[in-house]
Amino acid sequence: MAQYPNHTRLARTLLDQQGQINDLTKERDGAYRERAHLVALLAALTDGAVISYARDIEEPGWQIVYLKLGSHQASWHISPRDADLFAHVERVDVEDPRAQWDGHTTEAKYERIVAWTTDLAGQCGPACSEMHTETGRCVIARNR
Structure with a gap:
C-alpha cells in the first residue's frame, strides 16, 4: 500500500466516517428506545390503548400504538426492536376502529x-x- 498513499488515507477516512455513522446510529436508536419507554408508560396509564401492525411501513414488525388523550388520538410508530415494551397493550387487528389514524x-x-x-x-x-x-x-x- 505504500505505493498508493492516497488509498490508505481514503481507507482511513472511510473507516472514520463509518465509525461516526455507527455512533450516530447508536445515539438515534437510544433516543427512540427512550421515547418508546415513555410511550409504553403512557399507554399503561391511558385507558383504551391499543397496538396494531403498521400498514404504512413495508419493513416487517413495525407497529403503531394508538392512545386516547382526553377526547383526542395520539399515535406513534413502534420499531420491532422496541416491541417488547408494549406487551401490556391490547393488540388489535389493523381494521379495528380503535386502530384507525384520525389524520393528526x-x-x-x-x-x-x-x-x-x-x-x-x-x-x-x-x-x-x-x-x-x-x-x-x-x-x-x-x-x-
Missing part, C-alpha cells in the same frame, strides 16, 4: 399532549398521588 399531524399530536397534560395537572396533581387506584385512574379526577 406530529405537531397536532404534541399540541394535544400539551392540552391533555394541562388538563390532568389541573385535575390531578401531586396532592392526590396516594389516591390512585389499581387501574391508574385518579379517584379525585374521576369524581370531578
Whole structure:
C-alpha cells in the first residue's frame, strides 16, 4: 500500500466516517428506545390503548400504538426492536376502529399532549398521588 498513499488515507477516512455513522446510529436508536419507554408508560396509564401492525411501513414488525388523550388520538410508530415494551397493550387487528389514524399531524399530536397534560395537572396533581387506584385512574379526577 505504500505505493498508493492516497488509498490508505481514503481507507482511513472511510473507516472514520463509518465509525461516526455507527455512533450516530447508536445515539438515534437510544433516543427512540427512550421515547418508546415513555410511550409504553403512557399507554399503561391511558385507558383504551391499543397496538396494531403498521400498514404504512413495508419493513416487517413495525407497529403503531394508538392512545386516547382526553377526547383526542395520539399515535406513534413502534420499531420491532422496541416491541417488547408494549406487551401490556391490547393488540388489535389493523381494521379495528380503535386502530384507525384520525389524520393528526406530529405537531397536532404534541399540541394535544400539551392540552391533555394541562388538563390532568389541573385535575390531578401531586396532592392526590396516594389516591390512585389499581387501574391508574385518579379517584379525585374521576369524581370531578
